[in-house]
Each structure stands twice: as C-alpha cells, then as structure tokens.
C-alpha cells in the first residue's frame with residue numbers, strides 16, 4: 016500500500032522542526048537527496064563530471080532546494096547552472112551555489128543534459144506558464160512539477176512534464192491524482208525526517224499484492240457457491256452486448272458462478288459466449304451480490320428490473336454495484352433501504368454521470384460540482400460518498416474510490432486506451448466479483464475491494480494496449496493473465 020499526504024499535511028509536519036530551527040537542515044537534506052538521484056541518473060547515461068545540469072529556480076524554498084542541489088552537484092564536478100525565474104531568490108541557496116563554483120544564467124544552457132524544475136513546490140498558488148524546454152533534456156522535478164497543485168493534482172496553467180519527480184518527506188496527493196500524476200513521471204521519495212510528525216495519510220493506492228489478495232485463489236475445499244455467485248442485471252433488447260461484457264470480466268476474475276437476469280436476446284448472447292452462465296429473466300437464484308446497470312436503458316422495463324435487484328439485495332443483505340443506466344434510475348429510497356439492510360453499495364460513475372447523479376440525489380452539493388469533479392476528483396468522490404452513504408468509484412485517468420467515512424484509494428494503472436465503449440461494463444463486473452467475496456475470507460473494506468477491481472481493470476488494460484488498439488471484449492483474457500501471473 017502506498018500512502019500520500021496533502022501539501023498542507025507535509026507543511027504541518029515540517030512546522031515543529033522549523034520552530035526548532037531545523038529549516039536549513041531540512042532543506043539541505045532534501046537537496047542532498049535530490050542531488051544523489053541526479054547523480055545516479057547522470058551516471059546511467061555517461062560521466063557525471065563535466066555534464067551540464069541546470070535548474071529553473073523559483074522565488075521560494077522550492078528554488079532553495081534546487082540551488083542547494085546544484086551546489087552539491089558542483090562538488091561532484093557537474094557544470095551547475097541556475098536560471099532564476101522571479102525577482103527574488105533563496106539567498107542562502109544562491110550563496111552555497113556560488114561558493115561551490117556554480118553559476119547563474121538567464122536561460123537554459125544549450126549543452127544542458129538535465130533540467131531540475133525548482134520553480135514551484137507546495138507553496139504554488141494557481142497556475143504559471145513555463146518557458147520552452149529544449150527537446151531531449153531529462154527533466155527532474157524538485158518536490159512537485161511546478162504548477163501541480165499538491166493537494167489535488169490539478170494543473171491550472173502550464174507544466175513541464177517530468178521524467179522523474181524527487182519529492183521530500185512524503186508522497187504528495189497531487190502526485191498520484193489526475194494531471195499531477197501524469198506530469199510527475201516516476202516518483203521517488205526522499206526521507207527528510209518527517210516520519211514521526213506526519214499524521215494520517217490523505218489517499219492511498221493499492222499495490223499489486225494488495226489487489227491480488229482481494230482476488231484470492233480458491234482454497235482446496237472451495238466449491239462454486241463458496242467461491243461466490245454474482246448476479247448480473249445488465250443488457251437489454253437495445254444494448255445486449257453490455258450483458259456479455261459484464262459476465263466475461265466477472266468470469267475471468269475467477270468466481271464460482273455468474274447468474275444472469277435479463278431479456279431473451281441478451282441472455283442468448285451471454286450463453287453463446289459463456290455457456291457456464293446460469294441465465295433467466297428474473298432475479299431468483301443463489302446470487303450473493305449483484306451488478307446492475309450496464310446497457311439497461313432508461314425505460315419502465317429498466318426501472319422495474321433495477322427495482323427487483325434492489326429488493327433482492329435488501330431482502331438478502333447483499334452487496335450491489337450500480338453502474339451506467341442504474342446511476343440514472345437509482346432513487347434515494349433505494350439507497351436508504353439498502354443502507355438500512357446493511358448492504359455494501361458501490362456506485363461507479365464517470366465524471367459526467369457523477370455530476371448528473373449529484374444534481375438529482377444530492378442537490379445541496381450541486382453548485383460548482385461540475386468544476387469540482389475536474390479540478391479535485393478526490394473531493395468530488397468523497398463528498399458524494401458522504402452525502403449518499405455509499406462507496407463511490409469515480410472513473411477517470413485516476414480511478415478514485417471513496418468511502419462515506421472519507422477513506423480514499425486512487426489507482427493509476429490504466430491508460431487512455433481504456434477509454435473505449437464497454438470497458439466500464441467490464442469494470443462493473445470486476446467490482447461485483449470483489450463484493451461477492453465478502454463472506455469468503457475477504458476482510459478488506461468495500462472501498463479496498465473497489466480499488467482492487469480498478470487495479471485489475473487498469474492492469475489488464477495496459478497489458479492489452481501493449482498489443483495495439485483494442486475493444487472491451489479483449490479485456491477478459493488480460494484479466495485472467497493478470498491473475499495468473501502471481
């Protein structure tokens with residue numbers, strides 16, 4: 016599990032040390048860590064001594080870190096060149112650079128092989144417009160790529176995409192969400208001694224083993240019911256394919272049985288693709304969790320099919336995933352009955368669906384919500400989860416899974432190749448598959464199960480994309496491989 020902290024939390028952890036007069040020591044520790052990483056990167060391409068490394072240096076402490084790092088690099092024989100970007104500069108850092116024999120220039124030297132981006136860190140407010148950076152230069156961001164909001168990952172103006180970000184004290188939330196995660200490249204954390212002062216993390220990410228633990232392999236004495244039976248209420252006469260996609264991904268994730276409930280045309284397609292599915296028109300059966308929504312449509316038939324699934328979940332206290340069409344049909348009464356029955360509920364909207372859902376079911380949150388979803392998806396998911404009392408898995412370049420109590424997991428495994436019709440249906444099937452494991456040794460919280468599904472979906476997407484463009488029906492085999500390769 017990886018944990019990330021807000022910039023504010025990191026600054027709060029620094030403050031007792033700053034009060035104790037440790038500010039300069041902290042900065043030198045950060046800069047030393049940055050310089051070590053730069054030396055390692057230089058060494059992997061050629062000689063360190065004589066290489067030209069430049070830094071864009073801002074007016075605050077982030078610029079101070081960069082200046083000290085250049086000073087340390089100069090002592091290793093690097094041609095260290097600072098390029099100030101503002102009216103002010105960190106005086107002690109500049110003096111250290113000068114003492115070490117480094118220099119100041121007004122533009123990036125043509126022979127620079129590496130650029131340290133030390134313009135803005137956790138103190139950035141709003142956007143900035145970066146200068147042009149020569150093609151081919153390796154960019155190492157100091158603490159954060161300048162212009163990335165440390166709290167949200169939002170980039171309000173421009174940003175210099177980094178090959179590598181060396182961040183200090185702790186991973187920042189802005190480096191693992193949205194545009195910030197994209198801009199950061201590889202991220203390395205340098206320990207500057209904040210450990211004991213850091214309070215609870217803001218968001219976390221599941222790593223491979225965490226996700227695989229949710230999709231545990233069957234035990235020797237398992238049978239199909241103990242492995243879990245997932246009910247799928249998806250597809251319609253108009254959109255039958257969604258039913259196949261949900262069932263395919265669920266089956267590929269290794270549960271005991273899939274029970275399909277839907278109209279003849281969709282059921283026939285499901286059975287042609289997967290004869291092992293138990294198909295019928297109603298919800299009666301042995302399902303231990305349900306997925307409802309993909310391809311359901313919005314007519315009266317869709318409404319009554321969803322109502323039947325909600326009733327089945329309320330009666331049995333069963334977990335329920337609500338996706339796609341179901342997000343436009345679900346009512347506050349459904350959610351309240353599900354909560355009262357103790358059902359685990361996961362909503363899986365993309366940004367547009369979340370905005371509409373909030374408009375309809377939590378209008379008190381709606382003002383400015385469309386902007387919030389883009390600028391701060393973590394806050395948007397958290398507020399909705401809190402207002403509706405369910406887990407919200409918000410799809411996007413970063414998948415955010417938020418629990419009503421605030422616990423939030425962010426996953427970045429998939430790429431834009433997953434932005435193709437039907438991949439959301441596959442994700443819904445995977446989330447359903449995690450929920451069906453509730454009674455079977457799965458001790459993880461609902462939000463972790465949702466995140467594990469996002470991990471598996473993203474990992475399968477990246478694997479599939481490595482073979483070229485793909486459609487959603489190709490995902491299931493990659494899901495199997497991600498789980499086989501343990």
Ligand SMILES: NC(=O)C1=CN([C@@H]2O[C@H](COP(=O)(O)OP(=O)(O)OC[C@H]3O[C@@H](n4cnc5c(N)ncnc54)[C@H](O)[C@@H]3O)[C@@H](O)[C@H]2O)[C@H](O)CC1
Pocket residue numbers: 029033038039041042045073074075076077078080134135136137138139140141142143157158159183207
């Ligand atoms: N606190 C410590 O002892 C340590 C901090 N570290 C590093 O410090 C930065 C945070 O430093 P801070 O001075 O608070 O903020 P910044 O350097 O990010 O920037 C403040 C500086 O920039 C100006 N500014 C803000 N927004 C903009 C903008 N959009 N455009 C232009 N200029 C802007 C603002 O006016 C200030 O002058 C942290 O990230 C670490 O890198 C050390 O790592 C550890 C010790």
